[in-house]
Each structure stands twice: as C-alpha cells, then as structure tokens.
Amino acid sequence: MSFLEQINQGVELSIQGCGYKIENDRVMISADFIGSNRDELNMSGTIQIAFSAQNQQNREPQNLLLASTTIGELRGQHFLSDCSYDLLFQHPPTGTWQLSLQLREWDGLEYALIDEVFFDLLYQTQAMSDAAAIYSNEHTTDLRELQTTSPKESITHTESVGSGDGHRLINKIKKAELRAVKGIPKKALERIITERPFQSERAIVNVKGMGPKMLKKLLEKLSN
Structure with missing residues (x-):
C-alpha cells in the first residue's frame, strides 16, 4: 500500500492539516498536506485552493468565496507538503460565518469541490459605525473597488485587454x-507561470507579489 493510500484510503484528492491567519485585507493559508491517491499515471485537472465562508444565521445556505489561488496539476501518487499561501482577503458581510478551506478541481466547465476542511472557530463581522465607515471609504479605495466592480470593470488598460x-x-x-x-518581480512572474491557467484577472491579482496596479503594468507590457 502506498504512502498516500495509508493516509487516505478511498480519497482521490485530499487536503489536511489546514490553518489560516487573517491580517487586514490579507489571509495566510497553510496546509500540511495536499495529495492525490489516484493511479500514478493519472494527472489531475488544475487544482484550486478556496477559502470560503458559510452563513450560520440564514436558513438557506450561503457560501462566499473569500480568497483563492490555483496550484497547477497534481500527478497520481504525488503530494505537496508544508504549503502556504498569502492571498488577498475579502471580508464577508455582517454576520456569523463558518470558515472552511476547499480543494477544488477544474473539470472543463468549473472548479468542482473535491475535499473540504471546516474550522471550528466561527468568524463574526459587525456593522461599522458611521465614523468608521467614512474612514474606511477614505482609506481603502483599492480594496473597495476590487470588491464591488465586475472583472470587466476592475482593471483598465489597453484596448486589446480592456x-x-x-x-x-x-x-x-x-x-x-x-x-x-521588465519591471515585474521575477518571483511573481514564476508564480504566474506555475499557477496558470487563470479563469479571470481577479485570480491573477490574488497571486502573491501582484495586485491591480502590477497586473495593469504587466498587461500593458505584454500587449505592446
């Protein structure tokens, strides 16, 4: 029996030993183990790590995507260990939420949920006072625009990619x-190469070392 089979009998793709730390508009996600128990000749679709929240107050389930990144493909009987990701974090609306880390796989149409780890500690957000809301509006322009505009509106650059x-x-x-x-951090470029393909510009913004301004600069250079 292989090492992966000993850990996860009957589980094709799995994620274990998960943790997170939220700091302002960033979330640091960690996983001790991401592995594939499939045949060693089997190559997975592109894998996505998704940090999500489920509302605990509504009768109807409400699942929100708070942060995500792709980690490429994973060959059968292989695994990744000591994984960590520093991602842009979108705070959920006012309420009580259960957070989870999801492992999703691209099936040609969408990212399908494969495995999920729930965190016991509930996450609560409260409505801001009027003064706090004014301060937030004045000091978090970039994040607010990223949260409220559609992918087609969030970044403006040359006509070919606008x-x-x-x-x-x-x-x-x-x-x-x-x-x-030139002008783009080499480590960020390598992460982009590793994490391709992307499903939106927003996904590229989440790559560590990028961001809206850096993505705009990259697209301008590539389209010249």
Missing part, C-alpha cells in the same frame, strides 16, 4: 516571454 480578458493573454503567452518582462 474587456477584462487579460487572463487569456497571460494563459497563452510563452514562458520565456513572461520571464523577460
């Missing part, structure tokens, strides 16, 4: 061309 389809350009461009871009 429709919000910049992720398509980044998905298909050659690795050598990406690595040759």
